[in-house]
Amino acid sequence: MSTVHNLGFPRIGAQRELKSAVESFWTDSLSENELHQKAAQLRKQHWLLQQKAGVDVIPVGDFSLYDHVLDTSFLLGNVPQRFAARTDLSELQQYFGVARGYEDAQTSIRASEMTKWFDTNYHYIVPELHPKTAWKLNPQKLLNEVEEAQALGINAKPVILGPLSYLWLGKAKSAHFDPLALLSELIPLYQDLLTQLTQHNIDWVQIDEPILALDLPETWQNAFRETYTALHTPNLKTLLAIYFGSTENYQNWLTLLPVAGIHLDIVRGDYHLPELVDAWPKDKILSLGIIDGRNIWRTPLKAYLKWLKPVYQTLGDRLWLAPSCSLLHVPVSLNYEVYLDTELKSWLAFAEEKLQELNTLSTALNKTQSAVAQALNANTRAITSRRKSQRIHNHQVQERLLSITPKETRRISHFDTRYACQQKKLNLPLFPTTTIGSFPQTQEIRKTRAALRKKTLSIAEYESTMRKHIQQCIRTQEELDLDVLVHGEAERNDMVEYFGEHLEGFAFTHNGWVQSYGSRCVKPPIIYGDISRKEPMTVNWIRYAQSLTPKPVKGMLTGPVTILQWSFVRNDQPRQDTAKQIALALRDEVADLEKAKIGIIQVDEPALREGLPLRKKDWKTYTDWAVQAFKLATSGVKDSTQIHTHMCYSEFNDIIEVIAALDADVITIENARSELELLSAFKDFRYPNGIGPGVFDIHSPNIPDAASIANTIEALRGFIQDEHLWVNPDCGLKTRQWDEVTTALKNMVQATSILRNRVLEEQLI
Ligand code: GLN
Ligand code: ZN
Numbered sequence: 001m002s003t004v005h006n007l008g009f010p011r012i013g014a015q016r017e018l019k020s021a022v023e024s025f026w027t028d029s030l031s032e033n034e035l036h037q038k039a040a041q042l043r044k045q046h047w048l049l050q051q052k053a054g055v056d057v058i059p060v061g062d063f064s065l066y067d068h069v070l071d072t073s074f075l076l077g078n079v080p081q082r083f084a085a086r087t088d089l090s091e092l093q094q095y096f097g098v099a100r101g102y103e104d105a106q107t108s109i110r111a112s113e114m115t116k117w118f119d120t121n122y123h124y125i126v127p128e129l130h131p132k133t134a135w136k137l138n139p140q141k142l143l144n145e146v147e148e149a150q151a152l153g154i155n156a157k158p159v160i161l162g163p164l165s166y167l168w169l170g171k172a173k174s175a176h177f178d179p180l181a182l183l184s185e186l187i188p189l190y191q192d193l194l195t196q197l198t199q200h201n202i203d204w205v206q207i208d209e210p211i212l213a214l215d216l217p218e219t220w221q222n223a224f225r226e227t228y229t230a231l232h233t234p235n236l237k238t239l240l241a242i243y244f245g246s247t248e249n250y251q252n253w254l255t256l257l258p259v260a261g262i263h264l265d266i267v268r269g270d271y272h273l274p275e276l277v278d279a280w281p282k283d284k285i286l287s288l289g290i291i292d293g294r295n296i297w298r299t300p301l302k303a304y305l306k307w308l309k310p311v312y313q314t315l316g317d318r319l320w321l322a323p324s325c326s327l328l329h330v331p332v333s334l335n336y337e338v339y340l341d342t343e344l345k346s347w348l349a350f351a352e353e354k355l356q357e358l359n360t361l362s363t364a365l366n367k368t369q370s371a372v373a374q375a376l377n378a379n380t381r382a383i384t385s386r387r388k389s390q391r392i393h394n395h396q397v398q399e400r401l402l403s404i405t406p407k408e409t410r411r412i413s414h415f416d417t418r419y420a421c422q423q424k425k426l427n428l429p430l431f432p433t434t435t436i437g438s439f440p441q442t443q444e445i446r447k448t449r450a451a452l453r454k455k456t457l458s459i460a461e462y463e464s465t466m467r468k469h470i471q472q473c474i475r476t477q478e479e480l481d482l483d484v485l486v487h488g489e490a491e492r493n494d495m496v497e498y499f500g501e502h503l504e505g506f507a508f509t510h511n512g513w514v515q516s517y518g519s520r521c522v523k524p525p526i527i528y529g530d531i532s533r534k535e536p537m538t539v540n541w542i543r544y545a546q547s548l549t550p551k552p553v554k555g556m557l558t559g560p561v562t563i564l565q566w567s568f569v570r571n572d573q574p575r576q577d578t579a580k581q582i583a584l585a586l587r588d589e590v591a592d593l594e595k596a597k598i599g600i601i602q603v604d605e606p607a608l609r610e611g612l613p614l615r616k617k618d619w620k621t622y623t624d625w626a627v628q629a630f631k632l633a634t635s636g637v638k639d640s641t642q643i644h645t646h647m648c649y650s651e652f653n654d655i656i657e658v659i660a661a662l663d664a665d666v667i668t669i670e671n672a673r674s675e676l677e678l679l680s681a682f683k684d685f686r687y688p689n690g691i692g693p694g695v696f697d698i699h700s701p702n703i704p705d706a707a708s709i710a711n712t713i714e715a716l717r718g719f720i721q722d723e724h725l726w727v728n729p730d731c732g733l734k735t736r737q738w739d740e741v742t743t744a745l746k747n748m749v750q751a752t753s754i755l756r757n758r759v760l761e762e763q764l765i
Contacts, residue, residue, distance in 0.1 A: 001317060001362075001366045002312055002315075002317075002319040002320065002321055002362045002365050002366055003056045003057060003317075003319075003320045003321070003362070004054060004055050004056050004057075004320070004321050004322070004355070004358045004359055004362045005055060005056060005057035005058070005059075005157065005287065005320055005321075005322050006050055006055050006057075006058060006059050006322060006323060006327065006355060007059060007062075007159070007206065007208075007241055007243070007263065007289075007293070007322055007323060007325060007326045007327070008059050008062035008159060008325075008326025008327060008328050009046045009049075009050060009059060009062060009063075009326075009327055009328075009351060010046075010327055010328055010330065010331070010332050010351055010514070010515065011042070011046070011062065011063045011064055011328070011515065012332075012513060012515050012521055013042050013045075013332070014332040014333050014335075014336060014511070015336070015511070016513055016521055017038065017041075017042055018038070018039070018042055018065070018519070019519040019520075019521060021034075021035055021038040021039065022035065022065060022066070022518070022519045023519050026096070032090065032092055035065070035092075039063065039065060040148060042063070043060075043063050043145065043148065043149070044148070044152060046063070047060070047149055047152060047154045048152070048154075049333075049352060050355060051153075051154060053352055053355035053356050053359060054355065054356065054358070054359030054362070054363075055355050055358070055359070056155060057155055057157045057204060057320075058149070058154050058155055058156060058157060059157055059158075059159045059206065059326075060142075060145050060146055060149045060154070060156040060157065060158050060159065061142045061145055061146070061158045061159045061160060062159045062326060062328075063145065065092075065095070065096075066095065066096065066099045066125070066518045066519075067099065067123075067124050067125050067517070067518065068124070068161065069117075069124035069125055069126075069127065069161060069166070069169060070095065070098060070099055070112075070124070070125040071141065072127070072160070072161045072166055073098070073125070073127045074091070074095060074138055074141070075137070075138055075139065075141070075142060075160070075193075076135055076136075076137065076138070076166070076186065076189055077134065077135050077136030077137065077138050077189075078127055078128070078129075078133055078135065079094055079098065080098060080112060080128050082109050082110070083097050083098055083102070083109060086102075086109070089102070097109060097111070098111060098112050098125060099111060099112070099114075099125050099518055100518065103701075108701075111125075112125050112126055112127075112128055113125075113126040113171065114126065114517060116610050118210060118213070118244045118614060119244065119610060119611070119612070119613070119614055120244075120294070120329055121329075121514070121516055121522065121524075121565075121566060121610070122328060122329060122514075122515060122516065122517070123516060123517035124169065124517075126169065126170060126171050127166060127167075127169065127170030127171070128170065128171060128173050129167065129170040129171060129172050129173060129177070129179045129182060130173050130174060130177075131174060131177055131181070131182075133182065133185070135182075135185050135186060135189055136189075137189040137192050137193055139192075139193050139196055142158060142160070142193075143196065143197075143200060145158075146158055146197070146200050146202065147200070150200070150201070155203075156202065157202075157203075157204045157205065157206050157239070158197055158202060158205050158206065159205075159206045159208065159241075160190075160193070160205065160206070160207055160208070161207075161208050162207045162208055162209040162227075162240070163183060163186045163187060163190055163227060164183070164209055164211060164220065164223055164224060164227060165208060165209045165210055165211045166186070167179040167180060167182055167183060167186070168211045168214075168216075168220065169211070178219075180219060180220060180223060183223055183227065187227060187230045187231070190231055191230065191231060191233070194231060194233040194236055194238075195233060197236060198233060198234070198235045198236045202236065203236075203237060204236075204237045204238075204239055204260070204261075205236060205237070205238055205239070206238075206239045206241050206263075207231075207238055207239070207240055207241065207259075208241045208242075208243075209224075209240055209241065209242055210241075210242060210243050210244055210325075212224075212242040212247050212250055212254070213242055213243065213244045213245030213246065213247065213265070213268075213269070213614050213615075214245070214614050214615070215614075215615055215616050216250075221250060221253070224253070224254075224257060225253065225256075225257065228240070228257045228258055228259055229257075229258055232258045232259075237260035237261065237285075238259040238260055238261070239259070239260065239261040239262070239263055239285065239287060239320075240257065240259045240261070240262045240263065241262075241263040241287070242262070242263060242264060242265065243263070243265040243268070243289060243293070243324055243325035243326075244265060244268055244325060244614060245265065245268050245269055245613075245614045245615060246265075246268070246269035246270045246271065246615075247264065247269065248270075248615070251276075255279075255280070255281050255284065256281075259284070260283075260284060260285060261284055261285030261286070261287055261320065262284060262285070262286065262287065263287035263288075263289060263320075263322060264276075264286070264287070264288065264289060265289040265324040265325055266288055266289055266290055266324065267289060267290065267291070267292045267293070267294070267324035268294070268324060268325075269289075273307065273311065274310075277310075277311050277314050277315060278314065280314075280315065280318070282318075284318065285318050285319075285320050286315055286318055286319060286320065287320035287321075287322050288311070288319065288320070288321055288322065289322050289323060289324035289325060290304065290308075290321060290322070290323075290324070290358075290361075291321075291322075291323045291324065291349075291354045291357055291358055292323070292324055292354075292571070293323035293324045293325040293326060293327050293328075293329055293330065293354070294324065294325065294329050294330070295330070295568055295569070295571055296330055296331070296348050296349065296350060296512070296526060296568045297347060297348065297349065297386075297570075297571050298346075298347055298348060298349045298353070298357070298379060298382050298383060298386075299349065299354075299357050299379075300379070300380075300383045301357060301360055301361060301364075301375075301376055301379045301380075302376055302379070302380055304361060305361065305364055305365070305369065305376075308361060308365060309365065312365045319365075321358050321361055321362050322358070323354055323355075323358070327351040327354060327355075328514075328515060329514060330350050330351050330354070330514065331350045331351065331509065331511065331512035331513055331514055332350060332351050332352060332513075333350050333351065333352040333353070334348055334349070334350050334352070334353055335352070336510060336511035337509055337510055337511065337512070338510060339510045340507065340509065340510070343385060343389065343391075344391075344507055344526075344528060346381075346382040346385060346386075347382055347383075347385070347386040347528070348526075350512070356375075357379075360372045360375045360376065360379070364376065386572075387572070389529075391528070391529050392505075392528055392529035392530065392570075392572075393529070393530060394504070394505075394529065394530035394532055396532070397530040397531065397532050397581055397584070398530060400584055401577065401580055401581060401584070404580070404584075404632065408587075408632060408635060408636065409628050409631040409632050409635055410631065410635055411635050411637075411639070411643075411663060412638070412639055413639045415663065415665065415688060415689050417639060418639045418640075418642075418665060419665060419689070419690065421639045421640045422599075422639070422640055422641070422642040422665060424640075425599060425640045426552055426599060426600070426642065428483050428484070428552075429483060429756065430722060430723070430756055430759060431713065431722070431725055431726065431727050431752050431755055431756060432483040432484055432726050432727070433481075433482045433483045433484070433726075433727045433728065433748060433749055433752050434482060434483060434484035434485075434486070434554065434668070434692065434726060434727075434728045435477075435482065435486055435728055435729060435732075435733060435745070436486075436604075436646050436668055436728060436729060436730075436731055436732045436733070437486050437488075437489050437554070437556045437602060437604070437646070437732050438486075438488060438489040438492070438732035438733055438734035439473050439476075439486070439488035439489070439490070439733050439734065439738075439741065440733060440734060440735075440736055440737060440738050440741055441489075441490070441734040441735070442738070445469060445490045448462060448465045448466065449462075449491070449493060466490055466491050466541070467544060469488060469490040470487050470488060470490065470541065470544060470545050470548070471548060473486070473487060473488035473490070473545075474487070474488075474545055474548045474549050474553070475548075476742065477551075477745075478549060478551065480742065480745050480746060480749055481749050482551075482745065482749065483551065483552075484551070484552050484553075484554055484600060485545070485549060485551050485552065485553045485554070486545075486553065486554050486556060487541055487542055487544075487545035487553060487556070488545075489556060489732070489734065491541060494522075495558045495562070495604065495732075496524075496525060496558055496562065496563050496566045496567060497523070497525055498537075498558075499537060499557070499558050499563055500525035500527075500563070500567065501525075502533070502534065502535075502537040503531050503532065503533055503534070503537075503582070503585055504529070504530075504531060504532045504533075504534060505527055505528060505529040505530050505531035505532065505581070506525045506526065506527055506528070506531070506567070507525065507526045507528055508523070508525055508526070509523060509526065511523075512524070512526075522566070524566055524567050524568050525566075525567045525568070526567065526568045527564070527567045527568065527569045527570055527578060528570060529570070530581060531578065531581040531582050531584075531585055532581075532585060533585040533588050533589065536589060536592045537589055538555060538556065538557065538589060538593070539555075539589070539592050539593055539596050542555045542556070542593060542596070542598055543596045543597075543598070546596075546597070546598060552599050552600050553598065553600075554598075554600040554601065554602045554644060555590075555593040555598040555600070555601040555602065556601075556602050556604070557586055557589060557590070557601065557602065557603045557604070557633075558603070558604050559586070559603045559604055559605035559608070559629075559630055559633065559645065560579045560580070560582040560583040560586060560629040560630065560632075560633055561579055561605055561607060561608050561611055561626045561629055561630065562604060562605050562606055562607040562608070563582050564578055564579045564582060564611075565607035565610060565611045566607055576625035576628075576629070579625065579626065579629040580625075580628070580629050580632060582629070582633075583629040583630070583632040583633040584632065584633075586603065586633035586634075587632060587633050587634075587635075587636050590603070590633060590634060590636060590637060591636050591637070594637050594638065594641050598641075599640070599641060599642060600641070600642045600643075600644060601634070601637070601641065601642070601643055601644070602643075602644035602645065602646060602668075603630065603633055603634055603643065603644070603645050603664075604645065604646045604647075605630060605645050605646070605647055605662070606646065606647050606648045608626060608630075608647060608655070608658075608659075609647065609651065609652065609655055611626060612655065623655065623658045623661075626658075627658060627661045627662055630645070630662045630664075631662065631663065634662075634664065635663075642665045642666065643664045643665050643666075644664060644665065644666045644667065644668065645662060645664040645666075645667050645668075646667065646668045646669070646731075647659070647667065647668075647669050647670065648669070648670040648694075648730060648731045652669065652681055653681040656681045656682075656685050656687065657685060659687075660685075660687055660688055660689070663689065664689060665689055665690055666689065666690035666691065666692060666726055667687075667689065667690070667691050667692070668691075668692040668693075668694065668726065668728045669691065669692065669693050669694065669730075670693075670694050670730040670731060682719040682720065683719070687720065687724075689724065690724045690725075690726055691720055691724060691725065691726065692725070692726030692727060692728040693716055693720075693730075694728060694729050694730020694731065695709050695712045695713060695716075695727055695728065695729070695730075695748060695751070696709060696712075696729055696730065696744055696747075696748065697730055698729045698730055698731045698732070698733055698735075698736060698744075699731070699735070701740075703740060703743050703744045703747065704744075704747065705747055706747040706748075706750035706751040706754065707751070707754075709747055709748055709750075709751035710751040710754045710755055712751075713725070713727060713751060713752065713755050714755065714758075717755075722759060727748060727751070727752045728748075729744065729745075729748070
């Protein structure tokens, strides 16, 4: 018999119950006990749902109040000293403290860093690794959940993050320290944990080592054998789970590891299945991750059965079926999508439906296809309807895509010529000051948007209210004496959703929430068809803003790669084709903004870096088309029109040349948080165009004074020539309060004028 198992289930709850519980706890309207009760309820619901969907072996320990990597840090006793020392705080307070920072009347303790989980939009709390970490196993949370599940009759498979991935994903907190040195201290804790699991009648444990989808140095590769030999535990079977990509050249030694089974992601991974299966060791389970855990499309089950049958014939009981990765990255269930049209809905599968698909496949293999004829036929109908649907094909768009010429992805002149031309027109002072686009999204703004959605406000009323916000925003910026203004983005709920709603080929779910970090969830749009622009999307707002001031107002757009990256994308055409379709729509918008006499247009690409493939060998293909898509969107303008872009919260050092290749006239870029780390990139590579490294961290509650911002700008002058240096915050201001924003910007403008005077003095000497 083939077995169905799952690697992880979304934890936030179908109605984001976890979000409300956790946030209520943070504001003291829920006690610690009540929070734990709500969490237990959710776990129960999720386990029973999986059981009902036909999952034979169910993950336990994948649940988390905030993040599973943070849970692993607590499991291993790796609590940063600044929190561990605070014995007056409860463990839960420490836990949320590490995640979000802790503040009371006397103290303010900094949170750990947060970063993206591989190439997903989920963020984890980065383990802080010291040579002297006092490791201590703290298994109670996991063991409690195991007991909870078993009491419900769940066939529980504990899930833990493997020691090597844990160390790799952590950050060394002292110089010249390789976290791998900590492995020997970690292994005994894992051994102890596994032994305790056997005492809980656990049959299988899933140990996740997703770093095996990355390029690893040899020392790390070699550590796997030693680790998994040491972790071999009598009476316990280990399933080593690898996802998000191929194991590539590790395959030779991987299958020799002393584990009872291995999970491979065959959606993302590039495996030659017949060979893999034929060579599969007789003593090991092969868990095939066949259902895409990162996207929301139904799987063509009959087609899958065709190749699965021979696989099953070879492997028999050794075949396990699973989603490609944890289902953390997809919404919980289609049941709540009451507003999606039935045709589109029939094309989709969220977590619950994906597990049902697995069940159908395994039943067809274990029994006969006719046992699940109804489910298979319904599936085939949906797959055919999607393929043949008129809604997804737009011939005009496809033809335009085919006829793109190289000229369309190049600006007319070189940056130097353009910049001079723009300077003549814009006449900006040295170190021009600007912001990233959004201003505080107040309660009132949100209410206005919600009222329009609920149709309790007419379009005319909505527009006049939004115009008032724009007016106020422009007035404030003028008072602050900023040089390049923005309209404030009050009309945008989200920088991707706003554009998706104005483009053909996008659909929106009612409840398709996916965890982004902690209690923060996003509802990614679904790109289902060819993309085209119905009408101008931003021009009226920007034109209005510009009419209020003689200073230049930047037009604000979200870039093609970011729109792609933060949506669920079609799987029936290459990602790059979809990116280019979006780029063409944006290109038309850029042209319309230029026609409306908007002299500066910003096309944000905060997600450019995160789209980078996990394996270096795949980078160039991606960066080539990503750069082409950006340039396709932005190159249709005159020399005198200034193109800006913005990027945030990622490591830029390894893609600085790609950023330069975008050939934006100005890039505003995150800098403040990484304490000038970014600048090390400029040591080896002189960024050729205009650049505004953020001079303060908008996410931090501390507002730097003018003197310290002036120091930051001075430091930047060491790497960037004065004429190219812009001054701005490091990201959009929408999550901040107005008073914080005005104070910070006032300091920023003052700092700039200090610097301008300094330059004048320098010139006099
Ligand atoms: N223009 C957007 C804003 O200011 C950019 C947001 C982002 O960088 N993620 O909000
Ligand atoms: Zn940003």
